[in-house]
Amino acid sequence: MTKTTAPSMAESLTRDLAIRIMRGDLSQVPSLPGENELALQYQVSRTTIRNALQVLSAKGMVSIQPKRRSVVTPREHWNFLDSEVLLWLTEGGMEQEMVEQLIVTRLIFEPNVAALAATNATGRDLAAMEDACHLMSDGQQQNSRELFERGDLAFHLALLRASHNPFLLSLSNALSSAMSLSFKQTLEDDVRLTKEAVTQHVVLLDAIRLKQVDTAKQRMRDILLKAARKRLQSHQPEIFTHID
Incomplete structure (x- = not known):
């Protein structure tokens, strides 16, 4: 029997943020909540938040700007040939x-x-x-x-x-x-x-x-x-x- 590995906290966080972005929950505001705010909201470390944002940035969904809050990028910048982006798109509807x-x-x-x-x-x-x-x-x-x-x-x-x-x-x-x-x-x-x-x-x-x-x-x-x-x-x- 093939064993499946449970997603890590960072993976679950990244997925949740991605789906919220795709549903428009986080893309209707000028910028994303700050790292401290997200860390409190998800009860994780700032490092975990930072890693999740970096993953989303690599997939074109988020723009990380030094000393400023991250922002959701326009949809045309998202990498829709990325397997995770497509999976999140399915889950988000x-x-x-x-x-x-x-x-x-x-x-x-x-x-x-x-x-x-x-x-x-x-x-x-x-x-x-x-x-x-x-x-x-x-x-x-x-x-x-x-x-x-x-x-x-x-x-x-x-x-x-x-x-x-x-x-x-x-x-x-x-x-x-x-x-x-x-x-x-x-x-x-x-x-x-x-x-x-x-x-x-x-x-x-x-x-x-x-x-x-x-x-x-x-x-x-x-x-x-x-x-x-x-x-x-x-x-x-x-x-x-x-x-x-």
């Missing part, structure tokens, strides 16, 4: 605008990855994607959200590896976190209703296997737009139609 921007990012990126995979995929790549489809199917039949998400992520990571592009592969860790966040936003509550999604991934795999580049690109786009409709319901931003 994603507003619809952020979900739209996440899907826009995937629409720009993943159809073209599918096209590359259709050109470059090896037998091993195809086998990895097929295994992932089986995992998704098992999750759908067993109504297991964890199993379905694991298969879904495995499929998209296998697709990324099938591009055989070293620059894209270097982004895999950050992109896997973003994709995992996207899955959590668009997956049905009842996983048994995901049979169509499984079928769509199998159809995409067939296009890649047959080296049908344009078809693979379109099938991936269809998967992403279908997922977007689940989360955004009848509203589909116009920008989606302009991304090819």
Whole structure:
């Protein structure tokens, strides 16, 4: 059995401050409370507060200024490809605008990855994607959200590896976190209703296997737009139609 390590006080503090910032609790004021005030509020040392602020600063969420109170930076400065930032975003609750921007990012990126995979995929790549489809199917039949998400992520990571592009592969860790966040936003509550999604991934795999580049690109786009409709319901931003 794998042992999980409980988060340290500093980690818990950093997470709490990050979520408060994301929810707007701390971003509506000119500056953050001072180190002494935060230390009293959280019942920790100033060193712990300072370390937490430095972590948030490294992720672009806070600006630390000598002899002045730290301030929350504009959202466009946050590192949204950081796995912890994405995790905190999930825990803090994603507003619809952020979900739209996440899907826009995937629409720009993943159809073209599918096209590359259709050109470059090896037998091993195809086998990895097929295994992932089986995992998704098992999750759908067993109504297991964890199993379905694991298969879904495995499929998209296998697709990324099938591009055989070293620059894209270097982004895999950050992109896997973003994709995992996207899955959590668009997956049905009842996983048994995901049979169509499984079928769509199998159809995409067939296009890649047959080296049908344009078809693979379109099938991936269809998967992403279908997922977007689940989360955004009848509203589909116009920008989606302009991304090819």
